[in-house]
Amino acid sequence: MLRRTEWLGRYLLGRKVLRCLSAHTEVPAESLTGRQIRRAFCKGKHIFIEFDGDCYLHNHLLMRGKWKKLDGNQLFLPDDAWLGLYVGPYTICNLNGQLLKLVGQEELAAKLASLGPDAMSRPYPADEIRAALAATLCSKECNDPKGERQTEGIQNLPNLSLTFN
Numbered sequence: 001m002l003r004r005t006e007w008l009g010r011y012l013l014g015r016k017v018l019r020c021l022s023a024h025t026e027v028p029a030e031s032l033t034g035r036q037i038r039r040a041f042c043k044g045k046h047i048f049i050e051f052d053g054d055c056y057l058h059n060h061l062l063m064r065g066k067w068k069k070l071d072g073n074q075l076f077l078p079d080d081a082w083l084g085l086y087v088g089p090y091t092i093c094n095l096n097g098q099l100l101k102l103v104g105q106e107e108l109a110a111k112l113a114s115l116g117p118d119a120m121s122r123p124y125p126a127d128e129i130r131a132a133l134a135a136t137l138c139s140k141e142c143n144d145p146k147g148e149r150q151t152e153g154i155q156n157l158p159n160l161s162l163t164f165n
């Protein structure tokens with residue numbers, strides 16, 4: 001996702017949305033038309049595009065989604081497009097978006113907090129990820145004090161220290 005976010009930033013950063021086409025009700029086209037694009041960033045596999053006015057587009061591509069650059073202003077979106085941002089010489093389209101939602105600052109903060117540590121961030125947050133994994137395992141064991149259920153992934157604990165070191 002980091003490379004895709006950098007690609008989006010290269011084509012969108014600092015540009016104004018001259019026309020927005022949306023095939024998805026969670027992103028009304030008129031809400032993005034005329035807005036300046038401040039940045040594109042990701043946390044894990046979630047992509048966020050920040051617009052002026054503290055407006056954010058939240059996208060998760062899942063298995064089939066992608067972003068594509070089409071030359072010029074598109075009269076109609078391609079069949080599989082959820083969103084088209086015309087920014088001058090080209091239109092950036094979200095195809096098969098899977099999750100595409102317009103959110104404000106508060107909803108963005110809540111979403112980022114719910115995602116936990118970002119395994120793709122630099123520097124790599126190994127200690128934070130180890131702590132989150134340990135807390136998850138503890139909570140599963142604490143919810144099953146008699147050990148009646150098998151704790152998922154417990155056999156992989158020795159491998160975690162090799163992976164994160």
